[in-house]
Amino acid sequence: RHLTSQEFTKVLMDFGCASNVTSCPPTPSSNGVAERSFATICPDVRAALAMADMGHGHWDWATRHGVNARNKLATQRVVNAEGTVEWKTPFELYFRRRPSHKHTCMFGAPCRVLFLGEQRPVGKFSAHSMRGKILGRAEDGVQLGPNHRYMLGWIVLLANGKIAFSRNVQIDERPLLRPTPEGGFHSPYE
Numbered sequence: 001r002h003l004t005s006q007e008f009t010k011v012l013m014d015f016g017c018a019s020n021v022t023s024c025p026p027t028p029s030s031n032g033v034a035e036r037s038f039a040t041i042c043p044d045v046r047a048a049l050a051m052a053d054m055g056h057g058h059w060d061w062a063t064r065h066g067v068n069a070r071n072k073l074a075t076q077r078v079v080n081a082e083g084t085v086e087w088k089t090p091f092e093l094y095f096r097r098r099p100s101h102k103h104t105c106m107f108g109a110p111c112r113v114l115f116l117g118e119q120r121p122v123g124k125f126s127a128h129s130m131r132g133k134i135l136g137r138a139e140d141g142v143q144l145g146p147n148h149r150y151m152l153g154w155i156v157l158l159a160n161g162k163i164a165f166s167r168n169v170q171i172d173e174r175p176l177l178r179p180t181p182e183g184g185f186h187s188p189y190e
Contacts, residue, residue: 052108061135114168132156
């Protein structure tokens with residue numbers, strides 16, 4: 001009921017969004033918009049999990065990674081006032097600026113996490129880092145209290161099965177690419 005109120009509609013309009021009721025509450029399968037979105041992202045999630053050699057238990061991270069990638073790819077056709085056609089990203093249409101691809105990496109890319117401070121193992125010969133796979137980028141951070149927000153770097157699946165959040169990550173995407181005779185690179189999964 002609140003999602004169809006005039007106040008909520010005004011907030012959506014202020015952000016340039018539109019709302020339309022597409023299904024009854026107890027029948028989500030009749031929502032064609034949601035079903036089409038789900039059918040679009042599912043192949044991306046399956047491919048990411050297969051390429052990263054991860055089980056279905058990490059589908060939520062693969063989905064987040066896939067949706068983030070799709071939001072930063074030019075998929076929206078926009079006709080300007082002059083009549084010219086441009087392709088823009090959903091991110092660009094919403095935030096009115098181009099997305100940054102500075103921290104983009106493959107889902108499941110091998111990495112090493114360096115442990116610092118209290119997390120660092122005690123001992124002269126203890127390993128100060130651990131192997132893992134990138135699950136994504138923690139851009140939003142974690143709210144630890146009403147006045148304290150901890151900004152995270154990368155979300156990593158460690159070799160021991162635990163998930164770590166760290167800024168001190170060394171990503172190595174080289175095993176995911178193979179050199180070609182022409183001097184370029186291509187994926188070993190092609």
